[in-house]
Amino acid sequence: MSRLLILSAGTILALASVAFAAPAMQPLKISKECSQYTGDTPSFCTITESNLAAIPSGTKILYYGPVTGSPYFGSSTAVIAVANGDSALGYCVTYDTASPPFGTCAFHAGSGTLAGFQAIVKVTVDDKQIWHWDGGYLLGAAK
Structure with a gap:
């Protein structure tokens, strides 16, 4: 009886893990230049290359802070603002004095x-x- 219970519990857990599996992410590669970034709110960088057609070259990434002018790090709400009015909202943290600088968005x-x-x-x-x-x-309906 306990063997059947353990087998049933294992089957339920296996099915639950399949039901809650995250969809596979697609690769994202974007390059941007920040020659017009001032540290003001908002400041922006401009995408120069993107492998995602929905975010073409020329798209602005706007940074709203709270920390946009520190020489040490950035911590900011980020908005990808495509020219046709489409947008995406996120958050970026960068360690600007690291050698080389790095971060996550x-x-x-x-x-x-x-x-x-x-x-x-x-x-x-x-x-x-x-x-x-x-x-x-x-990309698509968020769950």
């Missing part, structure tokens, strides 16, 4: 063609001062 909401946008990316900067986001995304 996570996005949890979007509108228009970015409805349901969720992403998490590693942030790095190269020696030409081009910032790179490398990670994964989901």
Whole structure:
């Protein structure tokens, strides 16, 4: 009897884990330049390359703080503002005095063609001062 109970419990747990499995994320690679970033609220960077058609080159990433002007780190609400009015909302934290600088951004909401946008990316900067986001995304209805 206990063997049947253990087997039944194992089957239920296995089915539950399948039912709650997260969908597979797609690769996300974005490069941006920040020559017009001032530290004011909002400040922005401009995307120069993106592997996601819904976020094309020329798209602005607006940073609203609370920490946008520190020489040591950034901690900010971030909005990906596509020219046609579509957008995505997230949060970024960067360690700007690290050698090399690095950080993380996570996005949890979007509108228009970015409805349901969720992403998490590693942030790095190269020696030409081009910032790179490398990670994964989901696009579609958020659950």
